[in-house]
Amino acid sequence: MSAGPTGPDESAALHGVEAVVLVGGLGTRLRPLTLSAPKPMLPTAGVPFLTHLLSRIRAAGITHVVLGTSYRSEVFAEHFGDGSALGLELEYVVEQEPLDTAGAIRNVAGRLREQDIVVCNGDILSGVDLPGLVRTHRDHSADATLHLVKVDDPRRFGCVPTDSDGRVTAFLEKTDDPPVDQINAGCYVFRRPVIEAIPADRPVSVERETFPGLLDSGARLQGHVDAAYWLDLGTPAAFVRGSADLVRGVVPSEALPAGGSEALVLDGAHVAQGAAVTAGSTVGPGCAVEQGAEVTGSVLFAHAHVEAGAVVERSVIGAGARVGAGAVVRGGVIGDGAVVGGGCELLDGARVWPGVELPAGGVRFSHDC
Ligand code: GTP
Numbered sequence: 001m002s003a004g005p006t007g008p009d010e011s012a013a014l015h016g017v018e019a020v021v022l023v024g025g026l027g028t029r030l031r032p033l034t035l036s037a038p039k040p041m042l043p044t045a046g047v048p049f050l051t052h053l054l055s056r057i058r059a060a061g062i063t064h065v066v067l068g069t070s071y072r073s074e075v076f077a078e079h080f081g082d083g084s085a086l087g088l089e090l091e092y093v094v095e096q097e098p099l100d101t102a103g104a105i106r107n108v109a110g111r112l113r114e115q116d117i118v119v120c121n122g123d124i125l126s127g128v129d130l131p132g133l134v135r136t137h138r139d140h141s142a143d144a145t146l147h148l149v150k151v152d153d154p155r156r157f158g159c160v161p162t163d164s165d166g167r168v169t170a171f172l173e174k175t176d177d178p179p180v181d182q183i184n185a186g187c188y189v190f191r192r193p194v195i196e197a198i199p200a201d202r203p204v205s206v207e208r209e210t211f212p213g214l215l216d217s218g219a220r221l222q223g224h225v226d227a228a229y230w231l232d233l234g235t236p237a238a239f240v241r242g243s244a245d246l247v248r249g250v251v252p253s254e255a256l257p258a259g260g261s262e263a264l265v266l267d268g269a270h271v272a273q274g275a276a277v278t279a280g281s282t283v284g285p286g287c288a289v290e291q292g293a294e295v296t297g298s299v300l301f302a303h304a305h306v307e308a309g310a311v312v313e314r315s316v317i318g319a320g321a322r323v324g325a326g327a328v329v330r331g332g333v334i335g336d337g338a339v340v341g342g343g344c345e346l347l348d349g350a351r352v353w354p355g356v357e358l359p360a361g362g363v364r365f366s367h368d369c
Helices: 049-059 074-080 102-108 130-139 190-197 206-216 237-249
Strands: 017-022 063-071 089-094 116-121 124-126 144-150 181-192 219-225 230-232 263-267 276-279 280-282 294-296 311-313 329-330
Touching: 017 049, 017 102, 049 074, 049 116, 049 124, 063 102, 063 280, 074 089, 102 190, 102 206, 116 130, 116 190, 124 237, 124 276, 130 144, 130 181, 130 219, 144 206, 190 329, 230 237, 237 280, 263 276, 276 280, 280 294
Parallel strands: 017 063, 017 116, 063 089, 144 219, 263 280, 276 294, 294 311, 311 329
Antiparallel strands: 116 181, 124 230, 144 181
16 A cells, blocks of 8 residues: 555645654664664554654645654655655654754754744654644744643643643643643644754753743743544554554544555455454555454554464564464564464563564463563
8 A cells, every 4th residue: 555645735824834753762662663663664554654644744734844863764764765755845864863852853953944843753643633733833922832632541641731821831740640631742833943942962852851941931832732533652552552543544544545444454465264354453465364363453564474263462463473373462562573383372561572483382471572
């Protein structure tokens, strides 16, 4: 499947706007998947995750996008080139040493041309209305505007309270008793001078240093709260959920056909009759799912093989990896080329490192192998 150019909507809000996408993180929580590919390049509903984000940016009418890269920087340009296949003008800026989020934004300042810059973390799946976010920013003449989302359990995040006019009043660390349920959703609009004022050439965190510093200096930080779909794909559980939500059309993507389906079986994959592939699973190119196997809410990277009667649930099976006959993998991550021997059982949190072969024979694992 390929994502063709997506036409901009006719919203006038995004004239004079360009975008920066941060893609330089190590993706440690998604290891071992991120040993071979940076997190934004992991196949998600058949295309690199970043394709969904870039298509969304393009659909909002933005054409100039700068990628702030560091870890495995070469992989992005190899795949996306000059961006023209997506209707974009893409530029790449490489950090020799990771500069953290705000350092990475500062590092691309020399490539910026416009006054308003949308900045997105490269690992967020969201239905945010980008023109709406920019409108909020402009209507309030803000220095920076943050997309904020309400979550059921804000204790796992720092929270960001706002006043009755939507102005950000604080950045609070994680606490067991958060005063509000709004969190930073990892998508912002900055005025260009604010970016240029970030210290250059050293790591700077946007959440821990830049935003609190701006608040202290009296800058106007605006919150844009909405009820759009939002998911940080940073963990294996979130990654499989986000992929399944894309396949099922729970969150629309301009890079996919509208409507969604129970399963996405890509070119050259074979699903045997009598095998069940459901709940938004993706079966990558060249994969095989044999008779009686059940693949539920999972992602099979290219050339993965699920043998007869195996059960794969909420899991990622790496490229060329094999799940043996009758094995069970629930909430697991199987690295590229690894083998789960027939009859083994891998339970939540188990990760098998690339190339490792677990012998057949009914052993149960719930830890790293
Ligand atoms: P973990 O190691 O699992 O925490 O993942 P991560 O390295 O991606 O970190 P995190 O999820 O906090 O990063 C949020 C976003 O910022 C992601 O899109 C990262 O790619 C990006 N990011 C984090 N650190 C850097 C950096 O030093 N440079 C650049 N260019 N991007 C970064």
